[in-house]
Amino acid sequence: MADKMRAAWAHYPEEIQGFLQGADIAVVKQKTRSVVLRLDRREESVFLKVTPKGQMREEARMTEYLSRRGACPRVILYRSDGTGDYLITSRVAGSDAAAEACLRYPERLTDAFAEGLSALHDVDPEGCPVVNGLAEMASRADRNYREGRADRSLLLYMGYADADTAYRDLIAMYETCEDRTDQVVIHGDYCLPNVIVRDFKVQGYIDVGYGGVGDRHYDLFWGLWSLRYNLRSDFDRIADRFLETYGRAKADKDRIRFCGLISVFNGFRGQDYYNGPL
Template structure:
């Protein structure tokens, strides 16, 4: 990748919950800005997952373009070089101007409907709750869950308590074989992962968990993000998305599940 990044200024990007190191590469002159992710072991696998999903999503949604990808075996490492996208995160937009809340929420709902309209039959990635429960169990057993980062209502909980509460929410529907509510999901549809430019959604980032799952996987994450700002925005999101009566059980399940990632 040396030729592709030559002449760029390097800045370590802070924030986010990923174990990968993220760098903003600032282009000089006509050279474009880039982002580079580097991860070792589990983070390397996550980066490979993101690369595959970025390439698959590109025809459907505005996402960073993959410039280069490399992986090494000993020790396991991965590098992902992507184009930078224009815009500012939706969270930063709302923090700078809370009055924009209704307009931002309407844009988020429209973008989420667009994502969820991507044909499920074309998506090769499974992100259903059964798979993610298995991944969550692996993270608990591996000591990878950060209990200090749990939501306020679960302060003081252990990962095992979250695990038990999750299973108290099952089954999610009377007929788990019913595929009617499965859509292509982002997997971590938070305000920090949605970019806005000139009042519109410019695209989404951090798509390593994207795949076929219940639509509430995405709705729960953005619903929680908005609730930290203004509870009225939560209801506006659901209405704009097209939900009159939200399934509170599914919201709770996916919020609990997200604690383990």
């Protein structure tokens, strides 16, 4: 199996091969859209993420930007060639917040998760290299709707039986919500596996490729979605605790719902993934 996996990595660029040589390699994730490897080397442990070509440019830019503010791993190397994108980052000490050891303590986890999001949204957006606001998201959602794409699981999560009704509600809410959009640095995929914690303190964030200057309610929607998905029980109490810890005065339920409707058509957590025709 090890030889087979190494053969699959043989086409990686020479610079990437240099990190693979002599490293103990563990497969963290292996899916069609991305592969993540942990490379344990004598001097340090690093992570290598590989995606199809053109899919990680924004992630590299956002990771570099946030790493300078102590919020993300350090970017060691980013390369793109004819077949793929390659990003090597430092390791942040801790475990992802979806680890079983964290899920056993839902209240402490919820508090840490909310505090981590509040801290991220307090980052000064000056110099942020990416804009990913509601206007940009709504434009993409509109295009996807007209192409017949919507995520079935999110439709059901939002309480809809069909995409047309959800789209009409999206349009009806757009003007009011877009006019009051705020300007914070968002993660863009704020889910428990993308938050690194240690002793229930957030140490950093990963997979920030859908981040940028945007509206905090997009992260709030996905944070609540993740708590429901990962904890699965007593959600109303947990959701209330999450919003209270984050700062209820900063959260607008209508805008959270609006961001959920955007997500129905914007791809699953910002990715072009749709689970079957409607």
